Amino acid sequence: MKQNFTVRQGALDGVEAFLSVARHRSFRKAAADLGVTPSAISQTVRVLEERVGAALFVRTTRSVGLTEAGERFLSHAKPAFEQLVAASEAARGLGQRPTGLLRLSVPRAIVPIILEPLLASFCEAYPEIEVEIATSKELIDLAAEGFDAGIRLGQFVDADMVAVPLTPPFRLVVVGSPAYFARRSRPRHTDDLRQHACLRWRQSSGALALWSFNDHGHAIEIAVSGPLIASDFPTMLGAAKQGMGLAQLPEVMAAEGLKTGKLVHVLEAYAPMVPGVFLYYPGRRQMTPKLRAFIDHVKSHTPGRGKTRAQDDAMRAGARKKR
Template sequence: MKQNYTVRHGALEGIEAFLAVARHRNFRRAAAQLGVTPPAVSQAVRALEARMGAALFVRTTRSVGLTEPGQRFLDRAGPAFEELVAAGEAVRDIGQRPTGLLRLSVPRAVVPLILEPMIASFCRAYPEIELEIAASDEMVDLAAGGFDAGIRLGQFIAVDMVAVRLTPSFSFVVVGSPDYLKRHGRPERVDDLRNHACLRLRRSNGAIAPWAFVDGNEAIEAMLSGPLIAHDYPTLLGAAMRGVGLAQTPRPIAEAPIAEGKLEPVLDGIAATTPGVFLYHPGKRQVLPKLRAFIDHLKSAA
């Protein structure tokens, strides 16, 4: 059976006044510590005693002492209150300067292209930030997963997110190894791909991604077949370099093997483009200094 739960109004009222009096054994000195008047401290303690249903102090004209209930309350409330104060200071610290754990959800292909070149300089610049990079090609719920931000291709970012551009728009390139193209020929049209081994990507929602092209103003999606299905672009790219088949990947991650002669592009004239790579987060009001520092460092390193 579900139990009703409510936070009692004023449950913590008077505790700071009680602790100050218990520390000084004097209402006037407690008031001076708290920056209030002695009558205000007396009133707060009396209200706390009324809620507790027990006297917490023994008062005489010359001294103030703790009753047995007061001592028991001090033994338990004192450490708990100090922990609350420490917790508040820790939260305030994170909210005011770049510190704490910064968790990012990032596709594997993005790590070597965008993050690796700036990780060392960021960690040196912000030694009080712990940077955690969760490399996964699955789309995650940032809030549910405990992430501060994510990095994804622009077309996959929800409209209610704040997006920060990290790269210009770029094309998707079809690539194959020189040996594969020598053995199987170079496709000249989309229809030619049906005679090739096409390496495909399975998206996080379980669907196999079609290959995308543009013919004039017409967008074309081709559902193809081949010997390999992977969940990330680096795996597809590695298989293409080993001659397993053709792969369609974002051009930035294929540029290095193309420049090294390990891969050759085909069908460049009808390559589809993507808006680019973006960092995204839930909203401007939720940007803590640690995330703001990371965004600014990414921009300066670009």
């Protein structure tokens, strides 16, 4: 026979009234304590006794005492009720001020670019918040895995998520090292990539990512080949610096290598624009103070904050492309 684990409606009704009467040894004082009439307290306790199946109080015109059943009920009900009150206060605290554990699902490549520069200042500003960062390339179910939010490139954020821009849109650039180009001529057109060693990225779906380009306003994708397949951008970046081949990367990741001369930019005229990096979470109604504090802090410490028209257009294009 299937058991019924449903909590009975009204199972806790009358417990607070009982505890107040037991504490004051008076229906009148308990009523004043709870802000109700003595008759209401009396009726509530009577219903509780009927539900329990035993008298809990001995009533006289001069005093109120506990029966043996009442003493036994009190010994169990008082600590349990106090724990319920404490649980409510703890939950209320999480709902009213920035506190608790903030869990974020983030690609490894994003950590040094966006999170490292602001984590110390955020933790200093909000000492009651603990930040846990789980690095993964997988697009996980935030709610099922217990995460408050995730951070991803805009084209990988589902359309039903609330998305907050953390960076402006940026380009995908093709780069290689000077050592590589000492052995190979630089590509002038996307068709030239067939003669080059290209470092490829395997997506979380298992598919090899195509290289995307903007050819005079037309979006094109090209299947490339080469000696290395990686599951994250930092590995591809490192391999490109070592001269293993060409890599297509977010410009923000390649910026330092381009500035120091460790990388060379090619096919610049074909570089496509992508939406940028977004923080996302399931719904506005689930916004907690700790998450709101983090979003506000990131915005105030990230250049180019604020959603632009270009980001709106890029996000919509990315969502259509995924569908």
